[in-house]
Amino acid sequence: MGFLTAGLAVCLVLLFALSLVFASDPSGRWMRGGPASVHPSLPQDLAAAPLATPAPAPSGTGGFKLLEYQDDGSGVPVRWDPCRPVHYVVRSQGAPPGGQPAIERAVREIERVTGLRFTFDGGTTEPPTVNRPAQNRERYGNRWAPVLVAWTDPAEYPHMKGFAGLAGPDAVSGTSPGERRYVSGVVYLNREHLGEVATWSDGRDRIDAVVLHEFGHLVGLDHVEDPGELMYRTPTAEPHQEGFEVGDRRGLAALSGGPCYRDF
Numbered sequence: 001m002g003f004l005t006a007g008l009a010v011c012l013v014l015l016f017a018l019s020l021v022f023a024s025d026p027s028g029r030w031m032r033g034g035p036a037s038v039h040p041s042l043p044q045d046l047a048a049a050p051l052a053t054p055a056p057a058p059s060g061t062g063g064f065k066l067l068e069y070q071d072d073g074s075g076v077p078v079r080w081d082p083c084r085p086v087h088y089v090v091r092s093q094g095a096p097p098g099g100q101p102a103i104e105r106a107v108r109e110i111e112r113v114t115g116l117r118f119t120f121d122g123g124t125t126e127p128p129t130v131n132r133p134a135q136n137r138e139r140y141g142n143r144w145a146p147v148l149v150a151w152t153d154p155a156e157y158p159h160m161k162g163f164a165g166l167a168g169p170d171a172v173s174g175t176s177p178g179e180r181r182y183v184s185g186v187v188y189l190n191r192e193h194l195g196e197v198a199t200w201s202d203g204r205d206r207i208d209a210v211v212l213h214e215f216g217h218l219v220g221l222d223h224v225e226d227p228g229e230l231m232y233r234t235p236t237a238e239p240h241q242e243g244f245e246v247g248d249r250r251g252l253a254a255l256s257g258g259p260c261y262r263d264f
């Protein structure tokens, strides 16, 4: 079974949750309230209306948890702007067989359910880092850093030890007091472990499930305790061939249809 015997789709969000409490946590880039002191220009591909319609929330009782809510107590989640594409780059070095198609499938599924649109900006040599800044003008110019999807391993990225993937969005404060929005993020995938999984008879399904789970975090889903959901914290070895389940989809619906921003 390899070194991740307890399940595949576990990830950084445990560290994420801790970072909300412990400011010294190395994953502190996800701390609440982190401001972006100089905002990039409005993107050229900003649209006047949401780029697509999200899927309706399914009925049912499946539960979900979201990573972050606005600070005003309104219960409104922190979300991505649906009027502009989510840009992403991929560092494909070391990707296992089936790895790149798994990313493409996950992106299409997230788009279909949330109504968000993703734009692939190509390959990158950017290595995965802790505390990746929301802007890197030297590498990406005057804009938010695109989401970095990177295949890595514990030797390069020690936090990956024991995880199949680590992912999360990067929120910045808006101009209204307490308002926050997602502008960037990371999806790091364990090429060492998933390279082994790729050799299993059901390896493709398992890689798909891991990658989709991580993209669920990217758009704002947290873990749930229900093993029937893809966002289960410690999933069993059963592959999630059906992808997102009812609770996951209800959570994704809650993350959809957010406001469009014009201030930056």
Ligand SMILES: [Zn+2]
Pocket (backbone or CB within 6 Å): 009, 010, 011, 012, 013, 213, 217, 223, 233
């Ligand atoms: Zn997870």
